[in-house]
Amino acid sequence: MANEFPQVVTIAGTDSGGGAGVMADLKTLQARHVFGQAVIVAVTAQNTLGVQDFMALPTKLIDEQFASLAADLKPRACKTGMLADAEHVHAVVENLKKVDFGPLIVDPVMIAKGGAALLAADAIQTVREELVPLATLVTPNLPEAVALTDRPIESTADMIEAAKLIQQLGAKNVMIKGGHGDNPELASDFVLLADGSHFWLSAPRIATKRTHGTGDTLSACIAAELAKGADLSIAIETGKAFVAAAIKATIQVGHGHGPLNHWVTPSTEVSRDDH
Template identity: 50%
Template sequence: MANEFPQAMVIGGSDSDGSAGIQADLHSFFMRGVYGTVALTAAVAGNSYGIHDSVTLPLPFIAKEFDVLADDLKIRATKTGMLADADLINVVADKLEQYDFGQLVLDPVIVTKHGALLLESAAFETLKKRLIPIATVMTPNFYEAEHIVDRKLTSKEEIADAARELQQMGAKNIMIKGERREGAETVDDYVLLESGKTFWLPAPFYDTDRRNGTGDTVSAVIAAELAKGNDVESAIRLARAFVTEAIGHPIAVGHKYGPINHWANEPQRPQNN
């Protein structure tokens, strides 16, 4: 029967060196035994030294990608990557409301792990209004969480308060990825589930420049597990473990800021279900 195989979709941009963006997402889907589809929004000319050029695809083309995927496939979970501006976010939100693409994992690519702002003000406000309220899981990094709640987070209690505030904005489950502090032995992620259950996920801190695609991979693995019918908590815990292995066993690709190693993990045999 058609479409029995678990399918997931990434909405995001292409990263030409393969370390992040849809390439990292598709690596993750493959390793978790899920068929990956794409609504491509942009393309970046980049390598391990940095981003050298980028282009956003025309909005009517992006909208058509959603239309043709909905017409043929059965996508069970969707994740977002970087969305360039308010107009693009509105197109994405319109299509996610028009069609059933399964549970949404929102990776709100707003601020880098170094604190650099990636979204203009109008786009940020549109993301808060249109996408946060429909997210099954939201996975901001520490700096993105600070930016969304508009205050510094200086303690575990304040991080927990921020997660509750994000949940009040509409996202059902929150994973705030921990701050990477120089000299720290661990990175501590905080999770607030729809049920009210909370927990910390500590992981070893690896002092490496091979960590490109970390955030993409966390959200992609969560989406893959949801597409297979797993529960949110299991998906989050598995994603954290997957990324820890991928960072802890680096591969020599590129000269400077390289990718994490998805192949450090055991691949999952695809299953029809």
């Protein structure tokens, strides 16, 4: 039967350097044994040293990509990444309302590892008001969570409060990633689920600048596990474990913020704390 194989759509921008964006998403999906598809929102000129330029595609072409996938394929989950500006966020939102691509993972990409803005400042409100309410899961890092809540995050208590505020925006589930935190030993993420339950996921912090594409890889892995039928909390744990392993098993590519190793199997070093 056609379309029985698990499929996931990534809705994002490209990375010509191969480490992040749609490229990282498709590598992750392949590694997790699902069939990856893409709606390209923007094209970047990018390497491990930074983003030199980017151009968002005409929204008509975005509409046509959505329609093309919906006419033939059957995604069981989808994720968003770089969406460029308010116009393109809105275009993606309108298309997501028309199709059934399964659970939606929103990775609210705002700034590249090298510091380049990947989302126009005036688009944050559009993400907050239009995209987040559609999300099955939102996965902001600490700077993105600050932007979404307009509040500083300086402690674990602040992370918990930020998750609650983002959930109040309409997201069913929230994962605040702690990779930008100041704990030298652990990178800890806080997960708040729709039923009010919550837990922390921690992995040993690795001293490396080869972390380009971590957010993309995490959200893509979670989408892949959902497409295969996993429970959300298990999918999140697998995503964390996959990223932890992909950072640890470094590969030497580029002179800046290098990419992850997408050939890995999930790490066993990730711990969960439900308190």
